[in-house]
Amino acid sequence: MTIPVTIRLQQADFDIASEIAALSRGRTDIGAVVSFSGICRRDQAGGEGGDAIAALTLEHYSGMAEAEIARHVEEAVARWPLTGVTVIHRFGRIVPGENIVLVVTASTHREAAFQGAEFLMDYLKTRAPFWKREEGASGSAWVDAHDRDDDAAARWTKS
């Protein structure tokens, strides 16, 4: 069975409510929709106490990013009874308060929708070829990867 899958990489912001509605509109088989949105924070990625950032710039590997996200969506669909998936990831300059990423999963029941969304986000963080650069008052710097993100992704291979 093929399910509706939307994967978009874009510079422009997106409307979360519209994306959720688009996934479930006109369908009566969906009993649960879970959405995760990642938002640009003002704090530096390194932790608390640093200068506030003015913006993030996201670089991505065009072509591979879409393919890699599609591979993880396929895996999520194989592991959980999902009935619809939307993944949107922005690139370019994003200021605090704006959306960065959206994952929406639909299923008959909540468990698959929750787990599918969490699985996709954990893999987006560690495997999708995107890189964040922070722009602050005193210049800009690439954000370091976190071990905790690797640990979060690894738990899906343990069970």
Next chain:
Amino acid sequence: MKVLYFAWVRERIGKAEEALDPPPTVATVAELIAWLSQRGEEYAHAFEKPKVIRAAIDRMHVKQDTTIAGAREIAFFPPMTGG
């Protein structure tokens, strides 16, 4: 083959992509990194910690012991920080 660089690897090398023809003795991703490191200071700087560098062949993640035979596009980049 086409070689692509992203994020600080791209910045250190000073270019986003180039066409390269490594000698046949360069068989794996790790050997390609070692070969690239000899091409100049900017490459040596980009690859100074080779274990940190991630690689993809034809838009699929690969480990550094992967053979590069038949590769059309190889990309080098730091650990990813999207999402």
